[in-house]
Amino acid sequence: MAKLSIIVPVYNEQEAIPYFFDALELIHTNLSEYDFEYWFIDDGSSDHTIQILEELQTKSQAVNFIELSRNFGKESAMFAGLEQATGEYIAIMDVDLQDPPELLPEMLAGVVSGSWDTIGTRRVNRKNEPIIRSFFSILFYKIINKISDTHIVEGARDYRIMTRQMVDVILSMQEYNRFSKGIFAWVGFKQKYIEFQDVNRIAGKSSWSFWELIKYSFEGIVSFSQFPLIISFVLGILSFSVSIIFTIVLFIRHFIDPGAAINGWTSMVVIILMLAGIQLLSLGIIGRYIANIYLEVKKRPIYIARRIKRK
CATH class of the missing domain: 3.90.550.10 (Spore Coat Polysaccharide Biosynthesis Protein SpsA; Chain A)
Structure with missing residues (x-):
């Protein structure tokens, strides 16, 4: 039977x-x-x-x-x-x-x-x-x-x-x-x-x-996709590219108008906060994958x- x-x-x-x-x-x-x-x-x-x-x-x-x-x-x-x-x-x-x-x-x-x-x-x-x-x-x-x-x-x-x-x-x-x-x-x-x-x-x-279901969903995404790591990489490339563009603009402006006053503190603060946020987001994504590796290698x-x- x-x-x-x-x-x-x-x-x-x-x-x-x-x-x-x-x-x-x-x-x-x-x-x-x-x-x-x-x-x-x-x-x-x-x-x-x-x-x-x-x-x-x-x-x-x-x-x-x-x-x-x-x-x-x-x-x-x-x-x-x-x-x-x-x-x-x-x-x-x-x-x-x-x-x-x-x-x-x-x-x-x-x-x-x-x-x-x-x-x-x-x-x-x-x-x-x-x-x-x-x-x-x-x-x-x-x-x-x-x-x-x-x-x-x-x-x-x-x-x-x-x-x-x-x-x-x-x-x-x-x-x-x-x-x-x-x-x-x-x-x-x-x-x-x-x-x-x-x-x-x-x-x-x-x-x-509800919170346990959210955590379970994140576990599923981390276990079966590397896409969050790709997002982190793309955000890093974009932020680096934007910083290069701004550097070139400021360099050219210095020679065109050497006496121009430096202003725009508000926009500068926003940019700094944005870049810091991208960095923390990327670290968080990478950290989640590293945490999984940490749990795996302990062999509990x-x-x-x-x-x-x-x-």
Whole structure:
């Protein structure tokens, strides 16, 4: 019997876990030819999430969980689950049921057929999100697809099913700064996306703040594009060229009108502030890339597991 491993990162999701498990088990009744294996990854929750998982494990032989030593973030939690999964096919899902479980049979059938190595999902609307958050999300996809060689499907979710071969390739990428949406696209293979309408969370509230999403977006841009460095270089060339032009103008003016008074202090201050701003912007961009290099060369583990409970 083929096995489907389901990776579920959880962070303060004590309310949503029972609903999620019941919904997946209902889908399992229609996929009885497959053995389900659940891997819940507790990403340093401060509520009763770990107790709920322990209770769930006593009720089902299919439930396994990893308790991380602290909050490492969703990217690290997904990587931890992928490392432990033993199935021929591996799915990643959010526990809040915003990833519709009813899509699983279609996704699994497509991958099992051999036509696709992975089938992912994408939201076609954002009706349940604040307008400002939706605006910046759409803007992010437009920007990164303009400046990166790796195309990331707009509205793509982490919700997907992959073959063991694809997962092994992803696990071989041991980079510390992870942006999975980009990694899934970068590794290639035959990929397909299924569209679905946005749905509300079944319980609890999202742990993603607006600022965290902004930082995550910057991580994606730095991980999959060198364009910000090009911007820094171009700004440096432009500012240097302008300074050369001004030097020539002042030199010529000195010989044409030697007695001219030196004026224009306001414009001079503006120019100095502009050049200083360009320098600080360039240093900030370069510093962000250097920070990523710094984190990579330290070779710290992507996650630390306090407990791994396997049935």
